[in-house]
Amino acid sequence: MTADATSAEARDTHPGGLAAVLRATEIDTRLLGMVGALALIWIGFHLYGAIVNGFGTFLTPRNLWNLSVQAASIGIMATGMVLVIVTRNIDLSVGSVLGVCAMAMAIMQVWVLPEMLGLGHPAIWVIAVLTGLATGTMIGAFHGYLIAYLQIPAFIVTLGGLLVWRGAAFFMARGETIAPVDSTFALLGGGPYGAIGAAGSWIVGLLACAAVVLLLLSARKQRRRFQFPLRPVWAEILLAVIGCAAIIGFVLTVNAYPWPIGIVRQFAERTGVAIPEGGLFISHGFAIPVLILMAVGIAMTVLITRTRFGRYVFAIGGNPEAAELAGINTRWVTLKIFALMGFLCGLSAAVASARLNSATNSLGSLDELYVIASAVIGGASLAGGIGTIYGAILGALVMQSLYSGMVLIGFDAAAQQIVVGTVLVVAVWIDQVYRRRTV
């Protein structure tokens, strides 16, 4: 104990630039590594485009906006996969469950509800979404029941689910593509109308900045109340500045992406606004699916760090036997985890089918692999007990950035698969090396 204390003091007295900043701010170095990797990917693709093709297209508001929308569907599911993986389970069925949920929602809003309520009724999208969420939750709960109470390994249950639900998605509409979806429902997928505009984005951004500052202040107050060590004031201010700068940077980026000319013309005709000389600049702002992903990320983070359920998830992942002996109903917790995973598949299905403006029986194919890869790249350990929500979302962003980047610079599909597969393996290897050195 005393040896530890003195060595810590020794380290404190010789702070080297970055190391001192890291210690004072208590920033997770893993997070920093992931952000660094993401920056490297972005800058790399941009420079490659600029040098080889003569123009860099990656770091443009348009590409980054699209990237954020494309990452939303996988990101939403990846947050749930973290819980599944933390408890030493796996869910291979998420892509197929997404397909079934999308089908259920499409059938509801295209075939069933217009008959009952009339086409374009304002309640259609709400009922459709609830149908999808309920379908996903029930399928997930059923998987969870088989895994927790009948003790069938999760790998097998969800491998079966992968096939069963894909087949079910086909049967629901006999393989037909169902389109178009309800016009309000389509907003969930993004697009010019499915974004909240410049003013809305500023409101969201400023609220987020206020939340960052409030969180830092309340954490400081809490630490002082229990007389735990405080961060230096400059470190708190640095954290607040970095957090707010990142948020405002994001707002500026999404606001810098204007509506395409065609949409602007359509809009102008409909509302009777005259288009001035040089065109009308209307910002996209945050896309609705991105806002959904952010809300899911925050809610899931609160769930796993601040609630009993989250504590039990980690305890079960760390030592299932100990969790059971501590009186935790591990089976019930496992069932709830899979039900939650199913719920998130339903939500993700809403985003994905709204973005395509249709549901097909193949929607979500291979998503399970991207979702698992996102969670794992984000630091979730398949050995159980370790994982974070922000990591999974960043993981989804890394995966999507690789794909988009390779499309932009003109890699063909085969090369894309090779690169993504390699990155997955290398990322996990680096993570293992890092863990061995720090723990």
Place this chain on the structure above:
Amino acid sequence: MSTSSAATPLVEMRDISIAFGGVKAVDRASLELYPGEVVGLLGHNGAGKSTLIKILSGAYARDAGQIFIDGQEARIDNPRDAKAYGIETIYQTLALADNVDAASNLFLGRELLTAWGTLDDAAMESQARQVMGRLNPNFRRFKDPVKSLSGGQRQSVAIARAIHFNARILIMDEPTAALGPAETAQVGELIKQLKREGIGIFLISHDIHDVFDLADRVTVMKNGKVVGSARTSDVSKDDVLGMIILGKCPPGAIPGPGAAS
């Protein structure tokens, strides 16, 4: 210290049996514990003592037999039931979730919540500091996952968890196995203190020296059966060794079904 058999036992396990795949791990074993009494449960590795005690703590479901708490028949099907009767267990494996910190382990399954229903980590850590201060005053590493703690520190976390929730019956399975001499002495002091508070304690060990001086009575098991029970004041260490090794019941001990004739 221990009360006479006229009083109602705190715990009575009667004719308990359990088999794993045809092997009778525990065979018609009976056991009693009185308030403020320390009973040493002795026997070789594989004698069935840990298994018997895991039935009391709800980790295993028995095949036959009854359990009485305060003279009333008790239904113990899982660890939650046992805890509801005030039975707390320190397992040989410690049963800690390695990836979470000491306070989280201490309150695992019994978390303190804020008015909003969220975890009150600050309150839990504050209470953890108090109870750990009593057991291991040098302990400072409240934020680290218990995986990174030393054997003795992990042991103190497990003990703290058992005594923090007003246990009436405490089961300690090889509680000093991972400890050095100073810490072992500390656990001995703790046991005496808890005994004065009227808590009944089962001390399980394969080593007679660990328990003989602390226990009021010993019960010896061999091959899943109870060889016999004796007051430590009525028998010598050698007598008890004879019970453990040969299954031979000395005069002064009450023979059980497993006693060699």
